[in-house]
Amino acid sequence: MTKYVVTGATGHLGQRVVQELAQRTPATNITLGVHTPAKAQAFANQGMTIQKLDYQDVASVQAALQDADVVIYIPSKSHDSFSRVTELEHVLTAAQAAHVGHFLAMGFIADQADNPFDLSAFYGYLPRRLAETGLSYTILRNALYADPLVPYLPELIERQNVIYPMGDASLSFISLADSAAAFAQVAxxxxxxxxxxxxxxxxxxxxxxxxxxxxxxxxGAKIGYAPVTLQQFSDLYNQGNEGHMLASMYAGGAQGLLATVTDDYHQIMGRSAQSLPDFLKASLATASTTK
Incomplete structure (x- = not known):
């Protein structure tokens, strides 16, 4: 029996990873490390083990990872690299103490040394730190999630423009569903x-x-491209004090650092990831039927 431990299991990606993993291994093989166990009750009802995990509490991380064969590490939503590096150190300490068989971590394409994204230092630190641990590991670097475009679309229709401060550069996307499937398949x-x-x-x-x-x-609406400045973008979307982080991501994007395209998804899944037009069509159709 292989024991899989998923951290961050009640987040947007984490929930989907758990669902995909449960299609590939019995629920009784899965342990979820979560900050608020009540949020994972539906998974507990399926037979999964729920373990309280606080990334800042080394003891709770060690308890969650105990006897794990495969760990799927999904970082917290903290907005600065220092916080995430600190939590990663706690997780790696626990993983090494538990002699984890394989460590699977969520990365992001904005990890270049010259990327101004607020979290690029963390994502750049991740592979270098893992390389020196002696752990068997895999990092899955996500492109930008396509999913936020769906709730954002009404605003773009009203504005009649995409406003990302990207200049002539490109953005690469992946859906949460496709990302989660790849995580589970690699695991x-x-x-x-x-x-x-x-x-x-x-x-x-x-x-x-x-x-x-x-x-x-x-x-079916006419949408053009009229970029705002980085500061304007930061001010427009500063809910939860995320404005600077989001603007810094597009600052990197404007340098061409979010345009990566690979065939890695096909290598993992044996098929291509769902295209952006197909994803948007399917998501909008689902949204219209659930209203």
Missing amino acids: VTPRLWQQSVYTLTQERSYTMPALAAVLSQIS
């Missing part, structure tokens, strides 16, 4: 562990005019 497939880093993307990236054209086609 249960030891032959895929031979490659230490995969980058999960769709088959193409999009300049902002190309993205606007896709959104226009899907919505």
